[in-house]
Amino acid sequence: MGNYKIAIIGSRETILGFKALGLEPVYATNSSEAVESMFSLKREKMGAEGESRNKYAILFVMEDLMMDVTPDDYKKLTADPLPAIIPLPSHLGSTGYGLKKLKGIVERAVGMDILN
Amino acid sequence: MAILNVNATRMALLTLKKKIKSAKRGHKLLKDKQDGLMQKFMEVIREAKAVREEVEQKLGAAFKNFIRANSLMEEEMLEGALLYSTAKTELKVETKNVMSVRIPHFKLETEGEVVSYGFLQTSGELDIALQSFQDTFPLLIKLAEIEKSAEALAEELEKTRRRVNALEYRMIPDLKDTIKFIQMKLGEMERGAIINTMVVKAKIQAAA
Numbered sequence: 001m002g003n004y005k006i007a008i009i010g011s012r013e014t015i016l017g018f019k020a021l022g023l024e025p026v027y028a029t030n031s032s033e034a035v036e037s038m039f040s041l042k043r044e045k046m047g048a049e050g051e052s053r054n055k056y057a058i059l060f061v062m063e064d065l066m067m068d069v070t071p072d073d074y075k076k077l078t079a080d081p082l083p084a085i086i087p088l089p090s091h092l093g094s095t096g097y098g099l100k101k102l103k104g105i106v107e108r109a110v111g112m113d114i115l116n
Numbered sequence: 117m118a119i120l121n122v123n124a125t126r127m128a129l130l131t132l133k134k135k136i137k138s139a140k141r142g143h144k145l146l147k148d149k150q151d152g153l154m155q156k157f158m159e160v161i162r163e164a165k166a167v168r169e170e171v172e173q174k175l176g177a178a179f180k181n182f183i184r185a186n187s188l189m190e191e192e193m194l195e196g197a198l199l200y201s202t203a204k205t206e207l208k209v210e211t212k213n214v215m216s217v218r219i220p221h222f223k224l225e226t227e228g229e230v231v232s233y234g235f236l237q238t239s240g241e242l243d244i245a246l247q248s249f250q251d252t253f254p255l256l257i258k259l260a261e262i263e264k265s266a267e268a269l270a271e272e273l274e275k276t277r278r279r280v281n282a283l284e285y286r287m288i289p290d291l292k293d294t295i296k297f298i299q300m301k302l303g304e305m306e307r308g309a310i311i312n313t314m315v316v317k318a319k320i321q322a323a324a
Contacts, residue, residue, distance in 0.1 A: 003225075004207040017182045017249050020198040022205030022226065057209050057222065058260045081211065081218050084264035088256070089172045090179065098168050102161065102266070109157055109270035111277075 004057035004082075007041050009034050014062060014090050023060070031068035034061060038077055038085065054082045062090040063097040120294040124301035132298070136291040143283040150276045152215050157269045164262045171259050174252045181245035188239040197238045203227070207257070217272045219265045224257050 007024040008015045019025045026041065028034040044055040066087045069077075077085055087098050107113050122128040186194060208223040 004209050006205060006207055013183070013186055014179065016186075016195065016198060017178075017245060020203060020246055021249055021253055022203040057207050057220070058257070060256065060260075078267060081220060081264075081268065082209065084220065084260045084267075086256070086260045086263055089175055098172065099165070102164055102168060102263070105266050105270045106161055109161075109273040110154075 005055055006058045006060070007056050008060040008088075009037055009041075010060075010062035010065065010088075010090060018060075024056075028065055031065050034065035035069055035073050035077075042077065042080075042083060054080075056083045059083050059085045060088050061085060063087045063095045064090050066097055067095065118290050118293065119297050120290055122294060122298070124298045126302065129295065129298045129302070132291055132295050136288065136295065139283055139287050139291060143280065143288065146276055146280045146283065149215055150273065150280055153217070153269060153273045153276060156214055157266065157273060160262060160266045160269060164259075164266050167255065167259045167262055171252065171255055174248070174255065178245060178248035178252055181241060181248055185239055185241035185245045188241055193238065194242070197242065214269070215272070217268050219268060220261060222257050222261045224254060226253075 005024055007026055008018045009026045009028050011029055012027050015023075015025045015027070026037045028037055038059060038061065041056050041059055042054070045053060087101065089095065089098065103113055120132075122132070189197075204227050206225040208225065210221045210223070211218045212221055213219070
């Protein structure tokens with residue numbers, strides 16, 4: 001157990017506000033940039049010698065940047081218990097990506113979509 | 117229907133019988149695990165959906181406020197004002213173990229003030245926007261926790277379901293078939309031996 005950091009990935013104007021809350025802002029303007037920064041944030045470790053753990057526990061990512069992430073990359077990113085990658089709706093409004101993701105999870109677990 | 121590649125001997129029969137016993141026990145245990153996981157998953161997923169909907173609504177409003185503040189103020193001013201923030205965010209993570217799935221539990225610790233800039237050159241909208249960001253923040257953390265849990269549970273459920281099905285529809289029937297096959301074969305050999313003895317005995321009697 002210990003202290004972790006939270007990062008937010010998105011376009012400059014959207015995530016400025018979160019910077020004031022003490023989150024680590026990472027600027028990205030398109031999906032490939034976002035994926036790249038997600039991978040590098042995921043790789044960042046810290047802790048005393050011997051035991052190392054992830055530096056970031058949560059990565060918030062703007063939905064519009066998550067749209068074009070390939071399923072393969074997504075799988076790799078979410079394979080480990082930490083960090084949690086959470087899509088957030090941007091200032092453009094919700095795109096439904098988050099709910100679609102939930103639906104995908106349900107379908108995987110139950111075999112059919114039982115939400116709604 | 118498939119018969120495993122084994123020799124039809126008593127030895128093989130004994131090992132197969134042991135195997136089917138443990139396969140059945142494993143199947144029962146896994147099935148129980150699957151039920152437990154499913155129960156937990158249902159709880160989590162319903163909550164996840166509710167929280168996600170709430171977040172989308174609240175965050176949308178917060179962003180609108182922020183964009184408004186952004187448009188009313190000069191870029192440098194805004195950035196300058198946000199630099200003064202003394203807020204620090206630390207996240208403590210504990211992991212809970214539910215049916216061998218590690219579920220994260222986030223605990224947020226914040227200190228300091230977000231609004232610590234001068235009011236003279238900043239717009240009132242910025243205060244409102246930051247306030248709403250701050251209000252939604254704990255909800256975001258909750259969302260992260262729940263969604264990650266749901267994801268982990270779903271993955272484990274999928275794995276467990278595959279194992280249960282593999283045992284139920286493949287391993288156990290195959291073992292059963294093979295056991296039956298060996299028993300038949302052994303019975304056949306036994307009968308063959310008896311007939312042989314009877315034939316030999318009849319021949320001896322006929323000769324005498």
